[in-house]
Amino acid sequence: VVALIITPRVEQARVWRQLLSERLPQMRFRCYPQLGDPAEIDIALSWKAPKGLLGSLPRLKLVYSLGMGLDHLLDDPSLDRRVPIVRLVDPNMVEQMSEYALYSTLYFHRRMDVYERFQREQRWEELPLPHTPMRRVGIMGLGEIGADCARKVAALGFPVRGWSRTRKQIAGVRCYCGDGELDAFLAECDILISVLPLTPATAGIVNSVTLEKLPRGAYFVNIARGGLVVEADLLDALDSGLVDGVMLDVVAEEPLAPDHPLWTHPKVRITPHIAGLTNPYTAVEPVYANLKRFLAGEALQHLVDRGRAY
Numbered sequence: 001v002v003a004l005i006i007t008p009r010v011e012q013a014r015v016w017r018q019l020l021s022e023r024l025p026q027m028r029f030r031c032y033p034q035l036g037d038p039a040e041i042d043i044a045l046s047w048k049a050p051k052g053l054l055g056s057l058p059r060l061k062l063v064y065s066l067g068m069g070l071d072h073l074l075d076d077p078s079l080d081r082r083v084p085i086v087r088l089v090d091p092n093m094v095e096q097m098s099e100y101a102l103y104s105t106l107y108f109h110r111r112m113d114v115y116e117r118f119q120r121e122q123r124w125e126e127l128p129l130p131h132t133p134m135r136r137v138g139i140m141g142l143g144e145i146g147a148d149c150a151r152k153v154a155a156l157g158f159p160v161r162g163w164s165r166t167r168k169q170i171a172g173v174r175c176y177c178g179d180g181e182l183d184a185f186l187a188e189c190d191i192l193i194s195v196l197p198l199t200p201a202t203a204g205i206v207n208s209v210t211l212e213k214l215p216r217g218a219y220f221v222n223i224a225r226g227g228l229v230v231e232a233d234l235l236d237a238l239d240s241g242l243v244d245g246v247m248l249d250v251v252a253e254e255p256l257a258p259d260h261p262l263w264t265h266p267k268v269r270i271t272p273h274i275a276g277l278t279n280p281y282t283a284v285e286p287v288y289a290n291l292k293r294f295l296a297g298e299a300l301q302h303l304v305d306r307g308r309a310y
């Protein structure tokens with residue numbers, strides 16, 4: 001069985017190859033762009049494969065996403081819909097994402113955005129500190145990542161709301177679901193954190209209409225995908241005071257263009273898509289376990305439902 005490892009940085013692909021070859025000596029691993037004969041490749045382990053590449057592998061039997069998001073695979077029309085896709089579920093990455101959610105919650109809750117400015121202005125001034133049980137935090141998306149974020153933010157004493165496509169139950173979290181409950185959810189988010197997958201149903205979900213539903217002066221954090229947000233609407237909401245601060249780890253076009261207004265907006269904090277980074281040293285275990293199942297002809301874990309697109 002031959003597997004092709006595709007990552008934008010070939011050094012990363014080599015790390016994967018090393019870790020997987022040690023565990024699966026019966027398989028052969030190649031690192032893109034060293035394809036060899038495309039007709040020999042059975043499995044693609046892929047993070048952001050060039051569009052069309054997967055479709056050019058005639059024997060492909062399985063695609064393994066090397067990131068938690070799947071949009072990089074599902075928006076490639078060349079990939080035959082019958083080829084099963086497996087999601088990477090890396091507990092280490094889930095923890096990293098929750099750390100970012102906790103950090104951004106505390107950052108805005110404790111007004112660090114304003115105190116940073118005060119320091120620059122050498123201003124010694126105290127702001128009112130809202131009581132933690134009054135600061136409602138909303139998590140959009142309650143999959144592996146969102147559920148962990150919700151539990152951990154709740155553990156700090158914040159009232160947590162969650163919203164997802166299907167009904168979820170998480171102890172200590174008030175869960176809303178579907179389009180019908182979106183407005184009620186948004187109305188209770190003093191801090192809104194997005195961890196939604198990017199699908200045709202969620203693209204542009206954060207826009208002038210939905211931002212209007214937030215309590216005035218809310219904060220918005222996006223650690224999922226830039227395509228969830230209509231950026232012009234977000235900038236308008238910041239300028240009108242509807243939204244008081246945002247922290248974005250992802251933007252519609254990455255890297256963010258040098259002249260993009262988000263870079264310099266005083267109410268915007270930007271990080272370069274680092275909230276959760278795939279670490280092959282921890283992520284290798286679930287991948288290894290699943291590849292072993294594949295070799296044994298057993299059912300795979302974390303298979304993607306192509307109908308739902310995540």
Ligand code: GLV
Nearest residue numbers: 066067068069070
């Ligand atoms: C990162 O954005 C990922 O989907 O793993």
